[in-house]
Each structure stands twice: as C-alpha cells, then as structure tokens.
Amino acid sequence: MAITDDQVRRILREVRENGRISFTEVAGRVGVPRQVVAAVVEEAVAENRIRLTATVSPDLLGITRYSYVLISTSGPSEPILEALCAMRETCFVSAIAGTYGVDAEVRVTSDEKHQDVLGAIRAIPGVSGVVCNVYERILVNIDSPLPSPAATPISFDDADRSILLALEHNGRATYRELGSAAGVSAASARNRLRRLLHHQVVKVVGLPVRDHLIGPPALGLGISVHGNVSAALVEEIRVVAPEFLAVSSGAYDLISTISADTSEELLAKLDALRGIEQVNAVDAWSHLRIAKELYGAHELFKSVSLP
Numbered sequence: 611m612a613i614t615d616d617q618v619r620r621i622l623r624e625v626r627e628n629g630r631i632s633f634t635e636v637a638g639r640v641g642v643p644r645q646v647v648a649a650v651v652e653e654a655v656a657e658n659r660i661r662l663t664a665t666v667s668p669d670l671l672g673i674t675r676y677s678y679v680l681i682s683t684s685g686p687s688e689p690i691l692e693a694l695c696a697m698r699e700t701c702f703v704s705a706i707a708g709t710y711g712v713d714a715e716v717r718v719t720s721d722e723k724h725q726d727v728l729g730a731i732r733a734i735p736g737v738s739g740v741v742c743n744v745y746e747r748i749l750v751n752i753d754s755p756l757p758s759p760a761a762t763p764i765s766f767d768d769a770d771r772s773i774l775l776a777l778e779h780n781g782r783a784t785y786r787e788l789g790s791a792a793g794v795s796a797a798s799a800r801n802r803l804r805r806l807l808h809h810q811v812v813k814v815v816g817l818p819v820r821d822h823l824i825g826p827p828a829l830g831l832g833i834s835v836h837g838n839v840s841a842a843l844v845e846e847i848r849v850v851a852p853e854f855l856a857v858s859s860g861a862y863d864l865i866s867t868i869s870a871d872t873s874e875e876l877l878a879k880l881d882a883l884r885g886i887e888q889v890n891a892v893d894a895w896s897h898l899r900i901a902k903e904l905y906g907a908h909e910l911f912k913s914v915s916l917p
Contacts, residue, residue: 613646619871621650622660625816627752629662629781651816660816662781664774665905667755667811670766673717675724676748676757678858678865679731680832682739683711691901693734699727703902706830708895710741713830743832743860749844750855750866754905755813764809769794770802774812777803781814817903826876828853828869832862832893833883839863846886850879862893 617640624636633647640647654660668676683690687705694703694714702715714731718724732740748756769792776783776791783791789799806812835843839857847855847866854867870876883892 613642613650617642618650621647622654622816625651625660625662626818627815629664629814629816654816658819660818662814663779663817664777664781664812664814665754665817666774666813667757668717669757670811672719673757675716675718675721676745676856677716677724677860678743678745678856679714679716679728680710680741680743680861681712681714681731681737682709682741683736684738685736687711687736690734690736691899694731695902697727697730699723700902701904703900704830704897705899705901706895707898708893710895713895713897741861743858743862743865745856745858745865747857748855749857750848750852752853753813753815753817755810764805764811768792769798770806773799773802774806777812777814781816817905825871826869826873827896827898828867829876829880830895830897831864831866831868831883833864833866834890834892835863835888836890837888840888843886843888846888847883850882 620640621636621642624631624639633644633651636647637644651660651662655662681690690712691703691705694700694712699716699718700714701717702713704713705711706713716724716727718727728740728742731737772792773788776788780787785796785800785803788803789796792799792802794802803812807814833847844855847864850868852866852868854865856865857863858865868876868879870879880892880894883889
C-alpha cells in the first residue's frame with residue numbers, strides 16, 4: 611500500500627506523544643493498515659530518526675531548579691559542547707545560530723547547586739558570557755512529564771528503577787522483558803509501569819533524533835510580553851503547537867521551542883506569535899546541532915541519589 615509523507619508524519623507524531631501506543635490504534639487514526647504503521651516506526655528507529663525511550667519527571671528525584679542558559683562564545687563551539695555534555699546537570703546542549711553560540715538546559719536540586727553549575731559553565735574555556743533564564747513554571751513539554759512539586763510523592767524502589775532504565779533503552783519493551791530486567795514477574799512489571807504512568811512521573815515517547823530529521827531545524831524562542839503571563843495568553847501561544855513552553859525570569863518572560871516540517875510552516879508560526887497583541891518581541895535562534903538531549907532515568911539517577 612502506498613503511503614503519503616503526511617501519513618508518515620502523522621504516524622511518527624502519534625508515537626512521539628505515546629511510544630507504547632497500540633499500532634492498531636494508530637492505524638485507525640491515520641487510516642492505514644497496522645502493518646504499515648509498524649513498518650514506518652521500525653524504519654524510523656533503524657535509521658535513528660527517532661528513539662523509543664522513557665523520560666521521567668525530575669520531581670521523582672527532588673530536582674527543583676530548572677534553567678535555560680544562553681552562552682556567548684569565542685572560538686570554536688565543539689570544545690564547549692563537549693564540556694557541557696560531560697556535566698551531569700545538563701539535559702540539553704546545542705550549538706545555535708544567532709547572537710549566542712551555544713545553549714544548555716540545567717536541572718539541579720537546589721539554588722546553591724544551580725550557582726555552582728553556572729560558575730562551572732562560565733569557567734569553560736571559550737565561554738565569554740552567560741545569560742540565565744530560570745524556569746518559574748513549565749507549561750508545555752511534549753517529550754517529558756511536567757514537573758509537579760505539589761504532587762504527593764510516590765514510593766519508588768530498585769525494581770521500579772530497573773524498569774525505567776530498561777524502558778529508556780527500549781520504550782516498547784514487553785512486560786516480560788521489563789520483568790526480567792527488574793527481577794519481577796511480567797504482571798508485576800505491568801502494574802508497576804501503569805502506576806508510574808498514572809502518577810505522570812514517566813512518559814514513553816518517540817523522541818526525535820533531530821540531526822537525522824529532514825526539514826528545517828527546530829527554533830528556540832525568547833518571548834517578551836506586556837503584562838502578566840495569563841491563561842489567555844498561554845492559550846494563544848498553544849495555537850502554534852509549541853514543543854516546549856516555560857514562564858521564565860531573566861532575559862525573557864517565556865522560553866519556547868517550535869518546529870515544523872517546512873520553512874514556510876515555521877515562518878507562519880513565528881508570524882502568528884508576533885501577531886499576538888500581548889507579545890512585545892520574539893527572538894529566535896536555530897538549533898544547528900543538538901549535542902545532548904537526555905531526559906531519561908539514567909541521566910537523573912547518576913546525578914541524584916535515589917530516595
């Protein structure tokens with residue numbers, strides 16, 4: 611059966627939102643046979659265009675401070691990227707086009723630790739300046755559970771940890787495989803995963819490997835607004851389907867990420883944002899090479915002690 615490029619994109623969009631979604635369900639939504647869905651997903655994984663993986667809420671391990679750092683550079687970016695990628699506290703690192711040369715997202719457990727990390731970044735050879743935007747509230751993140759510090763903590767043991775680590779390597783691992791990794795039965799693995807999903811501390815996604823995608827690079831956005839960031843303003847911004855959106859304090863009132871299949875679609879999203887009455891300005895930068903994008907259990911567990 612012939613399949614259109616639009617249908618391929620719709621299939622991968624469904625899997626990005628839920629990496630364990632039934633292929634039969636996706637087939638019904640897109641209007642193609644189940645076998646076609648399976649073939650599209652398997653090809654995308656084999657070609658390293660997506661990773662079927664698990665992402666976890668940093669709340670699970672007490673991470674409370676999140677920030678987005680724009681870094682001015684002098685000289686080549688590669689040594690700076692390598693130094694940032696080696697830092698346990700960074701979950702996202704990219705070389706960007708624009709006023710700044712590199713950006714990074716930092717996640718830590720305290721304000722004191724946050725200052726230590728910023729100092730370490732400023733000390734990297736070739737870094738000539740740092741602009742820090744602290745996330746006050748994360749409103750949209752399609753690739754990871756949203757932080758919810760007010761949520762009731764859930765019990766979490768080594769078996770749960772093993773299940774998450776196994777899912778990070780294969781988001782569609784069977785319950786038997788997850789049970790084997792955790793030393794529990796398949797039924798226990800199923801119940802444990804369902805509990806973690808129900809409490810929204812884990813999300814299984816088809817994370818794009820952006821360097822292998824066709825189309826324009828994703829754009830990072832710094833948005834300045836007039837007045838408060840109201841629910842009405844957030845709903846207007848949601849119209850452009852941001853991948854990420856956070857209220858921030860620093861150089862910008864909002865930090866966001868948007869992407870599109872074509873440059874024309876990307877321009878239309880930027881025009882829509884700039885046309886919002888409460889938006890004063892939108893600064894944009896292209897993610898030319900994403901060197902690190904890890905939101906999974908392994909990255910968090912190695913940087914924070916398991917409670």
